[in-house]
Structures are given as C-alpha cells and as structure tokens.
Amino acid sequence: VYSIGEFSKITRLTVKTLRFYHEQGLITPSWVDEQTGYRYYDSSKIELARVVVRLRELEFPLADIAEILRQYDDEGDLLEYLERQRQFIEERLRHYRRIESTLDSILSQQREARSVMQQTTFEVVEKSLTPQLIAAIRMRGKYSECGKGFGRIARHFGRHLCGPPFLLHYDCEYKEEDADFEACMPIRQGKTVDGIDVRNLPGGPCVSLVHQGPYDDLGRSYAVILKYARDKGYEIEVPTREVYLKGPGMIFKGNPKKYLTEIQLMLRTS
Amino acid sequence: VYSIGEFSKITRLTVKTLRFYHEQGLITPSWVDEQTGYRYYDSSKIELARVVVRLRELEFPLADIAEILRQYDDEGDLLEYLERQRQFIEERLRHYRRIESTLDSILSQQREARSVMQQTTFEVVEKSLTPQLIAAIRMRGKYSECGKGFGRIARHFGRHLCGPPFLLHYDCEYKEEDADFEACMPIRQGKTVDGIDVRNLPGGPCVSLVHQGPYDDLGRSYAVILKYARDKGYEIEVPTREVYLKGPGMIFKGNPKKYLTEIQLMLRTS
C-alpha cells in the first residue's frame, strides 16, 4: 500500500493530479485515513492509473474516461469511442494544417520581400527571367479588381503557391476602366480548372526596376525604366509584368510607402 | 459610428467578445457614453478588428496580439512572432500526428481481431499464407520477454506497421528458459537497422487454428492442431508461427479469456 507521494512516483502523475482524479472519481484511493485524510493506494490501482494515463495521452476528456472505466475493460469494446476521438484528432490536424500553411505563405512572402529589399539598389537592372509555372486569371476592367483574382487563385492552389503575385499587362498604354490584364501566381504544380489557367510562362531577358511606394506612384518608375530602355535601343514586348513583392499583407494593410513592386519589361529577341 | 451590436455584425465578433477585448485593451471603443456605459465604435476600428481576427485565426495569444498592435503595423516586422508561432503550430501538429497514429494502430488491430472473431470456427483449417514484409528481432530466453521486442519494433516502424505481431518459434520442442524465437511485425516498408531485421517472410500452405483464452492454455490447442496434422500425414516445418490477434491491448490488459492467438504450422512442400 502506497502513500500518495509514492504512488505519484510510480504512476508519474503529480500529487495534485492524483488528488484531482480522486475528486473526479477517476482513481479513488484504496483507503483514506479518516483522522488525517491521508490517501493510500494499493498495487491494484497501478494498472487503473496506467489506463487513465493512456486514455489521457489520447486526449480523451476526463468525463469520457470515467464513462469508459465504468463500463469497459477491453479495447475491443471501445471502437466507437476510439473512432469518435480519431475524428476529433483529425479535425485538430486539419485545423492546424490550415494555420501552418497560412503562416508559411506569409513567412515566405515576407522573407522574399526582405531579401529583395537588401539586394536591390532601386535602379534599373538587366536580367534574365527563368520560365515558371503559373496559375492565371485573365481579367478586363479596373486594375484594382485584381485582388479578387489573386484571392481566387490563392484559395485554389493554397500550399502550391511559390512566389509573389504579379500582373501581366496586355495593353500598350495605361487604361483606367477597360484594362486587359491577367492576375498570376507562381505555383509548384496544378492543373487548369474553371477559369484559372495553369501554364508555363516563358522566361527571357528583361529590364527590371523595383519601385518603392504606393501604387499611385508607379508612373514615375515607369518613366525611368522606359527611358532606360529607349536609351539602350531595346524593343519591348507586351505583356509587361508587375510583381507585387510587398503590398497590403494578409494581416496588416501596411504602409503604402513600404510597398515594393517590380516592373519587368521583356525584351524582344529575334 | 456604430453601436456594439452593429459593430459585432460588421466584424463577426460576438458582443461578449467585443466587451472582453475592450477589457483587455485590444479593441477599445472610439467613445463610451458615461451615462449609459454604451460602447461606440467608428469605422477606423473595423480594420483594427480585422487584424485582431486574423491574428486570432493564427492562434496568437491575446497578450501577443496586444504587444503586436502596440508596436507594429507591418507584417515585415512580425517575422520573429510568426516564426515562433509556426514552431508552436508544428509542435501541435507533431503532437496530434502521434495521437492519430496510435489511435489508428489500436483501431486497425481491434477491427482485425473483431473480423477474425466473426469468421473463425475455432477449428483447424488449411490455408495458404501470402509472403509478407516483416521487421523482426531474433531473441533467446523466455517467451514472456517477447513484449520488449514488439515494443522496439513498434517504436521504430510506427505507422508502417500493418498487421498483428507474431512469434516465429525455431525450437522443435517447448522450452521454458532458453527458447529460440523471433518477434516479428508485418510492415509496409522499411529497412534493416540496429538489431531489427527487415526481410520478406515467404508464404505457403499451412494448417491453422485460432486459440481463444490465456497463453497458458495454448498447449491444448497445440495438441489439437498437431494431431490434425499427424492424422493427415503432413510434414511440418519450423519455424512455427504464433500470431497474437488479440492480446493485452495498448489501453487495457483485457481479459485473458478473450485473447485470440492463431497457431500456424507451415507444411513442407517438395
């Protein structure tokens, strides 16, 4: 027969927990001294404690455990309980997996933006883009509507996204109302589905300029990059690409003065 | 300017929650009527509420959210918070994945045992075993030590296990002290590692008998199956297999009278 402290060491349950389980009727001591209130457990309670510990490890609520102990002594009869608990655990897993993927996408976006911030000189550079798989929605109307497109793509491809969203501008001029553009996001894999086109976007040489500030200011940077291209005698191909390295975030809208947008003008090669 | 009820509809936070967030200093009303105590929120609080909701969806504790709101307004500055939260979420995922795999293995074992119970007639039958991949530990000593072997294998191969544990008996006679046997578990995949041998166990024709009751009674069933084999003139090959369809469970020890053990005697084919 063991005192509560000894029984605690045997079962690896704290004294506080044992007292609580007593109160809840889960593990009652074999004998309680009426004078001192001391609890005493005999060895038959060790197995009982093990069962409780195992069921707690499976995160069964105490009420369920009490019910199980009252009715069963064989796992074969617990199938319903076990299946219900499995459902519950799977729900938790789905829940946390969703959070994980949201956190991952925020983190990778922000890391990307941070590394661009450290590398860029905010001057026009010439570089070569590699081809990439994208999910895209062709749209017509106002540019400000593009968020809906990005939203649809993000919901659809979730964890397969692998880079910042960007727009392809098919117009040669700036249009306020009836612009022709395509909301795109790089993805690792996926297939074309209802209205979202998945295809390989070719790479090639381009001139690029990272613009810092609100979207309304983009015109200034377009002036700079277009002048650069003209001075160099480059021929530019539509669609023009506008990559939203850092914009309104998933948590904060953020400060528009910190927004980063890369303008990419593809060069004609022939 | 909105009353708490209107603001509740806008933000999809309950009135109770809004009052609580006020108390915690997370979302303070724009104005509180001193006479009535009524809370009033203006539209600038909507964005704030959205931020709080997003951070709560990521399961940040309220204390963290309060700190974040006090210091930041841009996701780029939250990298540390986000990474810490990611760690936390991953820990939760690992935790629940462990529970899931334990539940799965208990469930599949019990389902297997249940279906055997329904099908078997507790008579000797002749059948053909299919080859299977197993993880095995060769042991020498007492049979009762085999639990340790099963434990090691189960810990090592966890979710790759795909059937009940069994013993291979290499002795031709019953030995108490110095038995030569091998603790085995069927697995889906895996490789030989320190002391655990992974190999393909060949199949073939056998006579089989499901024994119900404590292990001490196995002798009775051995007598029955051996007599059957002798009457039929079959030649038996070692190792003999003893499959523990239902024994002491992961939760309950269970009632030994309900234990199910299948004896399989492999037949010589030549």
Add this chain to the structure above:
DNA sequence: TTGCTCCTCACGTCACGTGAGGTGGC
C-alpha cells in the same frame, strides 16, 4: 406596457497548477 439593445457582475469551462496555512510522524 412591450420589445429591443445595452450594461455590469458573478460564475462556468477544462484539467489541472500555485500557494497559503496548517497537521502528523520521525
């Protein structure tokens, strides 16, 4: 007066943990 919205205050949830203040036996 009725119905609606709002208020505060106290208590509950879940499975314990913390800590104060005290007892009993060596």
Add this chain to the structure above:
DNA sequence: TTGCTCCTCACGTCACGTGAGGTGGC
C-alpha cells in the same frame, strides 16, 4: 525543534460563454 509529507481551501489559467438582474430609448 527541523524537515518531510500530507491535508484543505481559495484562486489562477485562457478566451471567452452563460445567465441573472437591471437600464434606456423608441
């Protein structure tokens, strides 16, 4: 007396939810 184990009782945790009892304005 000191040190150890044990006790009970009250309160805390975390993010709210429930419910009682009451006010204010239409």
